[in-house]
Amino acid sequence: MASRTLSQFLGKLRHVRKNDLLYNQQRSFYLYSPEPFHPIPGKEPKWMSAEEAVSTVTSGHKIFIHGCAATPVDLVNALAKHGKDSKIKDVEVIHIHTEGPATYTKPEYEGIFRSNSLFIGGNCREAVNSGRADFTPIFLSEIPHLFRRKIINLDVAIIQVSPPDKHGFCSLGPSVDCTRAAIQNAKHIIAQVNPKMPRTFGDGILHMSHCDAMVESEADLPELPNHKPSAVEEKIGSLIADNLVADGATLQMGIGSIPDAVLAKLKDHRDLGVHSEMFSDGVVDLVECGAITNAKKTVQTGKIVGGFVLGTRRLYDFLDDNPFVVMCDISFVNYSPVIAQNPKVTAINSCIEVDLTGQVVSDSIGTRMYSGVGGQVDFIRGAAIGHDGLGKPILAMPSETARGESKIVPFLKEGGGVVTTRAHVHYIVTEYGIAHLFGKNLRQRAYELIRIAHPDHRQALEEAAFERLRCMPSP
Structure with a gap:
């Protein structure tokens, strides 16, 4: 019975476009559960360069980018370069406040990427007010509903994590927020693995087997300097x-x-x-x-x-x-x-x-x-x-x-x-x-x-x- 069900499932996949086939093959181990915590038997992520990892992004994709202090700046920069070099178009980049230059919002990337801020950071403000980027008004508490209720369906989630521990578990570190819901929704997960990421307790733990690609990158996290109050x-x-x-x-x-x-x-x-x-x-x-x-x-x-x-x-x-x-x-x-x-x-x-x-x-x-x-x-x-x-x-x-x-x-x-x-x-x-x-x-x-x-x-x-x-x- 189990083998017949699997054969029927694989038969259906033959009619899916190539990229979706890739994602579904990689994540078919747990299609019955979106929970990113448990280990997936027999599955490990592929370790690769940032450029190779983002090369899976193609025209029309919806991409989620991890935000705030956990913004995976190296992967974001590689994504911008990939977009221009490969001449893809109409990629929607969805995020809350991010740190770093947000290169994909610059005028020369118009038509390749379009940012959709669920909360506007300083790096996206000019693009939003110039009409090159979008803003979605939403209560922070309800952003996870966009992903869990399939209002937005993500092709790729680009995140940053702490290195796997001896059991293979990583942490989303300083930014769990809506990211946990995004990785539950995404078909493909790319993780920047940074030893400078703090390992935090709570809901931000995921097993490395749920990631499809991992990229080593030791980099300082974005910081918000202390200012003397007026x-x-x-x-x-x-x-x-x-x-x-x-x-x-x-x-x-x-x-x-x-x-x-x-x-x-x-x-x-x-x-x-x-x-x-x-x-x-x-x-x-x-x-x-x-x-x-x-x-x-x-x-x-x-x-x-x-x-x-x-x-x-x-x-x-x-x-x-x-x-x-x-x-x-x-x-x-x-x-x-x-x-x-x-x-x-x-x-x-x-x-x-x-x-x-x-x-x-x-x-x-x-x-x-x-x-x-x-x-x-x-x-x-x-x-x-x-x-x-x-x-x-x-x-x-x-x-x-x-x-x-x-x-x-x-x-x-x-x-x-x-x-x-x-x-x-x-x-x-x-x-x-x-x-x-x-x-x-x-x-x-x-x-x-x-x-x-x-x-x-x-x-x-x-x-x-x-x-x-x-x-x-x-x-």
Whole structure:
């Protein structure tokens, strides 16, 4: 019976195009299961050069690229060269934030590759805003659904892993996020094997037999240098740390100088926990001074939970073989009902612009796309619905732009994308104070927001609020 079933299966494969035949032959060992963890008996990846590994990519393919600190830069550069040399076309490159030059987005690669950012990094911003690349708005928690529900079907996943251990297991290191779902979906997996990748615990373990090609490459991981916060950021950090973060709180921090400024002010807190889509070096300082213990957490008690990290080598060394940290699938980390189980969830994120009713723009400056939806709403909602009723969803920003324009505005810029709605917003913080908007009507919201605006803009905002609301802002 088994041999007849196999014969029927192989017969069907004769009608599949050549490249698909190659992929299916290589991965037919476990077509009944997309799980990348278990060893596949009798299968080993082929070790080869980066150029040979990416040569399997051809016209019309959909490619996933591992992101953030795990971006496989050598393979990405080889892919760009292969695209130009082999004259392939219409290859879609799908990714979240990546590091490195993103060569495939440059003007000379138009028609060969088209990037599709699920979150826009600085290396893709110009291409997106010039029309050479795409952006897909999506909650970070839901990106894995694109792959698991077969909304996007990947031909190739290009990833970076730690070297196999004695049992053949590798780690996705500092970036598990949506990558685990991508490798479950992809027909062909190419792995850049880097001894400088930290080996992390959690969902990012895969067995080498699930990879089709492996490429040795010892290279430093991309780093995000530590920047000294400005006086404004220091003030915002102090306001949040002193007034909104309680002992025993479970922290989520977005990326940027303001969340880092908050962390720097928390060294006298106790029994803090971390359940965050991402984190950076500031968490290491709080672990070393004893402020972070994770002792009060409900989900993964005693452990830091994250989806990806980006920081310096010090952070990557902290992650390496450290059971105190678990890196998990982002559909778990950012799932609001999971977040809500932890105590005193305190979600600290940055934003670009807020109007007088509390609508928050976080992904664009007018029509110019800047970043993405990310996990802001996932955690804003998770904190708001916390089981203990003590969650604090916080959005923070300087009161002015570098040009001296108010970030609190009567009306959002034309084309600005509302990421966090006026119904989701709770706390807005600038260097001038904290506005608590939850449960307040539009008149009261305008009053609270004008109160934390830069003094140079308060009169104009009050006049604009009267024009918009037909009444004076008041508490």
